[in-house]
Every structure is written in C-alpha cells, then in structure tokens.
Amino acid sequence: MSGLVREVAVVAFAQTVHTGHDTGLAEPELLLPVIDEVKRATGLKRFGFTCSGSCDYLAGAPFSFVSALDAVGAWPPISESHVEMDGAFALYEAWVRLQHGDIDTALVYGFGKSSMSDIREIMTLQLDPYYLAPLGLDQVSYAALQAAAAGAERAVLDEIVRRSRADGRANPYALDLPDPSGEEFEVEPLRPYDVAPVTDGAAAVVLAAGDRARELAGRPAWITGIAHRAEPHYLGMRDLSRSVSTADAGRAAGVGKGPVDVAELHTQFSHEEPILREALGLSADVTVNPSGGPLAANPVMAAGLIRVGEAARRILDGSAGRAVAHATSGPCLQQNLVAVLETSA
C-alpha cells in the first residue's frame, strides 16, 4: 500500500465455539465471552473506535445490534458504528477510521444466530424487491444457479466439502460434521452438504495502528492491503461463472505481489471455492480454509470476520508469513472484500 496509508494490524482475535443449534444464549450473552477474551489478550478496556456487523433480520427485531452493545460497555459514551453486513465489512470501516490518525485502537465484532429462522428465506429479503424477491428466490436456489453457470464438477465439490469438514473436525471452534454422503439434491446441481451449515456464533478482532500494534502483540498481523468491490445486484447482469469483483479487490489489496501461504475464503457454498481461487489467482498449492471455513461453521455475519481472524491468527502465531482473507456479502458473491495480512508492515 502507498506510504500515505497508516500501518494497521490485527492484534487479537477470538471466536465462540460455534454450534449448529440454539444454545439458549441471547446475542449479548453469545458475544460477551469473545469481547472479554480480546480485552484480556490485549489488556485494553476501552477502544478508540468500535464497529460491529450483524443483521437485524436474523432476530427479526429492528436495532437488535444496539442491544449487543451491552456486551461492550458503552458508558461513558464510546465512538461506535455498525454495518448491516458481515463483521469483515465492519473491520474495513474500522481500518478506514484508524487512517484518520487520531485513534490507535479499534474493536470489531460480528455475531449471528441463524438458528432462529430459516436462513434460506431470510436471505430472500436482501434481494431487490421488484424483480427477484417477489419470485421467492431463496439463497440455495440462487447459489445453485451460480453453481450451474460455473459448471462446477461434482468430484471437485465433493472433495472441497470432504476436506473442509475434516479440517472443521480438527478445529475446536467449528462444527463436528461427517464426511459428505448422499446422492440427493437440495437444488440441483447442489447437494445438501454443498451448503454451509446453520450455525450460531460470534467473533471479535482488535485492530491497532503503528507502534501501538507492536506494544499489543508480539507478531502483529499487519494488514498490508485491504479493498472491497461490488458487482451489479441483479444476477442476469453479470457473469455468474466468475467473480470479477473479487479479482478487482484482490488486485487492489495486492494479493499477487507475493507468495500466499494460506487463504481463508468466505465460501458458503462449495462451488464458490474454485470461483474465488481463480479470481484471486491462488495456485493449487495454496492452502485454503485450513480452519474448515464456512462449510464447517458458518455463523452468519461473523463468518467473514472469522476469515480475517483465522488468517491473522496464523501470522500472530508465526505459522504463516503472508495470508489472504476474503469475505462476501449479497447474492452469488455480489460484494467481496479481500485483505492481505503479513508479518511485516
């Protein structure tokens, strides 16, 4: 990134042990332990800026994100913002806010309980109200249209799910899902296991700038590039077999400027992995979603932030030198965020 950009790093990351069912915790109760964990990891009690990502339609209650602030502690008044998107996009806002130079730390979190409703139907409500939503086009149906347009090979998809679920079983925070099996279709060409599981969970990340980051973490995960790009909303206006916006965001974030050790991709459907790999120019030897990815745990509105957190964790613990994180929003990968995290700024 240009020298005008202030150096910002992920210095802490925490996530819940995600569940495939409602454990009976309200959102602030789900969130409290992860906020607490990143506070303890950094020793910070207050942050220069707080930004969250969530979706009120998951709980069906307007301004439900406000009650989540109970888990943060907002008195005396804090500087706070929210995006009605995945927490990864809140992280982008916090990164921009840190560029102002007047604050050095930011708390970012995302949370979602998709067990409370039928996520397939809830996601219909994000579609344009004139041409798509009135058709009752549900999330799995439009994803299947993309899988069909991309001509995804069954054997490739099966292997992606098998690998993701095996990695998920090794990840204490992800769900314990069996190897994929069964010949039935959910919406052809997608099988039920090609669809990310219903998941409740939350995650939090602390960003810090410059020397403050070096004080708070031994090996800060420096965000050396971050960008997001959007495509037309209407599915028939774009080439669904590719993700042009991911490719653009990846170029802007500088993915191709060096070797990639690991990539965490926000793949809510198996066929999205080959599309994203191609868009980001990731060669076959790049490890994708060693955490299991969303196919092993998909707490909606936190899953994208978790991709950033999982990528950062591998820099923070020294197991990777350069990692890529991807998050998406909208139908069929409409909007995509790409971040590059490295050991040195």
Next chain:
Amino acid sequence: MSEDLVATHVLEFPGGYTRTTGPVIGRFLTELRDRRLVGVRTAGGRVLVPPLEYDPDTGEPVTEEYVEVGPAGTVQAWAWVGSPRPGHPLDRPFAWALISLDGADTALVHAVDAGSPKALRPGMRVRPRWRAATTGHITDIECFLPEVASLVAPVRAEYRVTPGRALTRFLEGVRDGRFVGGRCAGCAAVYVPYRESCPACGSVVEEEVEVADTGTVTTFAINNLPDPRAPEVPFVSAYVLLDGADTPMITLIGGVPAHEVRQGMRVHAVWVPPEERTLSMTNVKWFEPTGEPDADLDDSTGGAR
C-alpha cells in the same frame, strides 16, 4: 434451556410494504401488465432486461429508449428445484433459470416449468406463460414454458382382416390338433404354416402334408417386457423347426425356466383341451421340452432349402 421459554415471533408488514417503482422499473412493470416484455437501452447501446435506472457497467443513467424483447428466450443456466418451498412460484418441481430474452443483452431470472430436469438443456428455447389477471408485477409471468418442439399425434384405424385361404386351411388343422404344411412341387420344401405357392422357386404348392407337433429350437429370445399373448415375464419366444418341416415356426416356449432354453432343445406342442379349441393359434398353449437329448443343428435345419 426450558422448552417452555421458546416463543414464535413474526416479522411482517400486514398487507405488504408499498414501494414506488420510479419511471424505469415502472415502465417495465406497466408493459408487463399488458403482456409485453421491454428492455431499456443504455448509452452504450446494450439492452438491459429487466431494465435498471443505471448502466451497471458505467453507472451512467440509461436512455429513455425502451425496446420490446422476447417473448421467447434462451436458457443460459438453470438450477432444478426438486422440492418446491412455500414461497416458490410453482408448487411442483421446476427450474430456476437465467433466460436471455430475444433482443436483450442481459438475462432475466425466472422459473421454467419443464416437468423434469432431463427436459432442460443449454440453449433451450422458452416462452412466458402469463397469469390470467396481470397486475404489473414480475409474477404476471407465472413461469416460462419450453417452446413447442414435439407433440403427441394420436394414430388409430380399424380394419376387418381375414386370414386368406392358405392360412385358413392351416388354422383348420390347428383346430383339429394337427400342423398342416405344404410341399413344393418344384423344390420339395415343406412349408409350415401351409401356403399355396413356394416363395423360393415360385412353384404352386399343391401337396398338403401333416408334420409332427414335435421339433427343435433353432433360435430364441428371452423377453422381459409383458405381452398380453404371454403367460408371464420373462417369457421365451423361439423358432421351432417341426419334425418334417423345412421352415421354422415362431412360438412360445414354456414349462422350463427361461435361462435353460437353448438352441437344439427338443420340444413338443402343448395343446389346449379339444373342447376349448377354435380356429386360432391359441390352441397351442406353448411348446415345452420333451426331455430328449438335444438335436444337432446344422445349416440344413435353419430354414427352407
């Protein structure tokens, strides 16, 4: 968590949420109400269907030129819904499809009532099925239907048939429990059933001969599809060369498992009781094995000399 502390919560705008369309989407929906499909032209010349207010490529406002498109279009990609959900446009299995309407540069998302996923293929031509009452809504098109590419044509005609003189003579024999053949005066071949001329040498057949109701299987087929003339499935139909005949006769083989039937097997006719016999081949229930050793089959037993 106590099961008692779970409640149902509904988020709903009773009667629906009123949205204004603006001029561009409004034009599309108005035309739709009149059962016309229109796109809007961009400054760059592309035709967007359904119309948007801005060119997604450039962000520029679109022109005010509306272009009638379709109503036919081409399926670009589809996803098959085997189990429709309550909110879906059809209550039977259907496809979601990206449909490139004729004259449009973009694709419309809609449902295709194709009956079966096997009926779909890339490039398939479809046309809208309009709802009886249109209101200016994307669902004024109930769904798209495949263009007519085939139809079912009923074919039926009735005839009065008679067997002819020679076959009548043969069936009279069958009624009496005998197989009547005819020997050719020219080449001496014995034809069963009886016939009045020799198809080989063209001579008139004048000599009537009775052949045995025993014979040898020359070839056979195992049938796995039911047939009203066969007692069971699988059944075996075979050519049987009756002793004394030079041409084989097609018949059923019974009284033996299908897989045991073989070329050279010796068989005999099983006749229905005399009081049930008519002028019909149904007098022969089938042929079944005699238990004799298999006969040698050589070229001379396969047909007329």
